[in-house]
Amino acid sequence: MSDCSQLKGSYQAYALGALDAEERTEIDAHLARCCPVCTAEVERARWVVSQLAHLAPPAEPPARLRARVLQSARGRVVPIRPAVPVWGWAAAVAVLVLFAIFSARQVGELRQQVTQLQADLGNERARIAVLSQDKRQFEKVLGIVSGAGTRSFVLKAAHNEPVIQAYWHETLGLALAAQNLPPIAQDRTFQLWVVPKKGAPMSAGIFRPDASGAVLHLNTPAAKLADASMLAITNEPAGGRPSPTLPPIWAAPVTEGK
Amino acid sequence: MLTLLTAFVGGADGERPSDVALMQGLARKNQGALETLYDRYSRPVYSLALRITRQPAAAEEIVQDVFLQLWRTADRFEVSRGHLEPWLFTLARNRALDQLRMKTEKQRRREDAIEGMPIASPPQNFEAGLDARRQGEKVRGVMALLPELQRKAIELAFFDGMTHSEIAQAMQQPLGTVKSWIRSGLLRLREALEAT
Numbered sequence: 001m002s003d004c005s006q007l008k009g010s011y012q013a014y015a016l017g018a019l020d021a022e023e024r025t026e027i028d029a030h031l032a033r034c035c036p037v038c039t040a041e042v043e044r045a046r047w048v049v050s051q052l053a054h055l056a057p058p059a060e061p062p063a064r065l066r067a068r069v070l071q072s073a074r075g076r077v078v079p080i081r082p083a084v085p086v087w088g089w090a091a092a093v094a095v096l097v098l099f100a101i102f103s104a105r106q107v108g109e110l111r112q113q114v115t116q117l118q119a120d121l122g123n124e125r126a127r128i129a130v131l132s133q134d135k136r137q138f139e140k141v142l143g144i145v146s147g148a149g150t151r152s153f154v155l156k157a158a159h160n161e162p163v164i165q166a167y168w169h170e171t172l173g174l175a176l177a178a179q180n181l182p183p184i185a186q187d188r189t190f191q192l193w194v195v196p197k198k199g200a201p202m203s204a205g206i207f208r209p210d211a212s213g214a215v216l217h218l219n220t221p222a223a224k225l226a227d228a229s230m231l232a233i234t235n236e237p238a239g240g241r242p243s244p245t246l247p248p249i250w251a252a253p254v255t256e257g258k
Numbered sequence: 259m260l261t262l263l264t265a266f267v268g269g270a271d272g273e274r275p276s277d278v279a280l281m282q283g284l285a286r287k288n289q290g291a292l293e294t295l296y297d298r299y300s301r302p303v304y305s306l307a308l309r310i311t312r313q314p315a316a317a318e319e320i321v322q323d324v325f326l327q328l329w330r331t332a333d334r335f336e337v338s339r340g341h342l343e344p345w346l347f348t349l350a351r352n353r354a355l356d357q358l359r360m361k362t363e364k365q366r367r368r369e370d371a372i373e374g375m376p377i378a379s380p381p382q383n384f385e386a387g388l389d390a391r392r393q394g395e396k397v398r399g400v401m402a403l404l405p406e407l408q409r410k411a412i413e414l415a416f417f418d419g420m421t422h423s424e425i426a427q428a429m430q431q432p433l434g435t436v437k438s439w440i441r442s443g444l445l446r447l448r449e450a451l452e453a454t
Contacts, residue, residue, distance in 0.1 A: 013444075048444060055398060
């Protein structure tokens with residue numbers, strides 16, 4: 001079990017949410033014991049972390065949002081409860097009596113139906129989560145493709161593979177799109193590389209074509225567009241590698257201008 | 259009219275009302291207090307949400323969610339313990355990262371409980387609102403002095419919600435290096451913010 005001196009180096013990362021699960025659980029457990037020292041330090045760290053919000057580029061919210069927020073607040077104001085008339089109380093008592101004499105078997109059947117509905121709801125929520133994720137991914141791609149200042153590149157292969165289209169926006173990220181790519185072995189993956197003008201290639205993520213050969217890959221490269229000399233794609237072992245192990249299959253130079 | 263309103267919510271002699279006074283007004287369901295707080299904080303909250311989600315529609319939803327949460331819980335906000343701006347930033351960031359990760363309702367309820375914890379007050383010489391611009395300049399100044407990769411690591415953690423391991427993988431850097439960058443970078447920021 002860790003004590004305060006062992007944990008104090010992790011307060012900032014904890015407040016940032018950057019700790020991996022095991023370390024985070026350790027601090028959660030320590031704070032749950034209401035350690036006054038660590039609780040105060042974590043509060044302090046949370047304040048410091050909150051100030052990183054000032055790094056966000058300033059953006060003006062649309063005027064309509066103000067009206068929406070204020071109208072929503074008006075709508076959520078709790079109204080004064082109306083007085084309940086005598087007949088209302090009598091009706092409530094009657095309902096309670098009826099419920100009390102409702103058969104146990106019927107209650108059991110209702111419980112089964114509720115359980116099934118909950119399971120169905122869980123499935124629907126999962127399906128919606130997947131669809132929402134796809135929708136967000138497409139919206140991100142659309143943002144990159146249509147962004148001002150986005151540069152496009154066509155990665156070509158030496159043989160007859162289809163070309164791969166890349167769109168790179170300095171702040172929104174890099175999107176890769178292709179169709180009819182050849183299948184890849186189960187234990188392999190394609191890996192995108194940004195080759196800088198100086199230094200070793202830097203990974204920009206791994207991807208596999210789907211059953212139809214389509215690819216839509218999004219990444220926020222660590223390398224800057226201005227420092228890049230080439231985009232390249234290699235075939236690597238599953239999970240990717242820190243550096244390319246084979247020559248590229250697709251490549252495109254990153255030249256000056258648009 | 260504006261003078262009467264600010265006097266009603268606790269501002270004296272037409273001065274800018276404090277966040278504490280506005281939160282007290284909010285607890286009494288005073289719409290004018292909400293309007294003032296919205297005008298004071300909607301821009302930085304929206305900017306943060308937009309930077310994280312990169313989607314204006316999602317950012318608008320988050321702003322609405324944050325201010326409605328403020329409206330609903332104003333009577334429970336520990337104004338004596340924490341200032342409003344950090345609370346707003348933390349809530350907005352959590353909501354935005356929730357959108358990125360499509361968290362379950364259960365996970366959100368757990369984090370709402372954490373959000374209920376008071377966030378520490380800033381240093382004694384800090385006055386909310388009046389020093390917000392200087393605070394922002396100080397933060398940007400400190401971060402600009404950090405090496406690029408260190409700054410990138412902190413931004414990936416804050417704006418993309420990445421963990422140490424995820425950052426190390428994304429940046430192709432050793433895990434220990436990433437941990438050290440984040441720890442030392444935030445300590446430098448804290449020292450700068452706490453300096454008079």
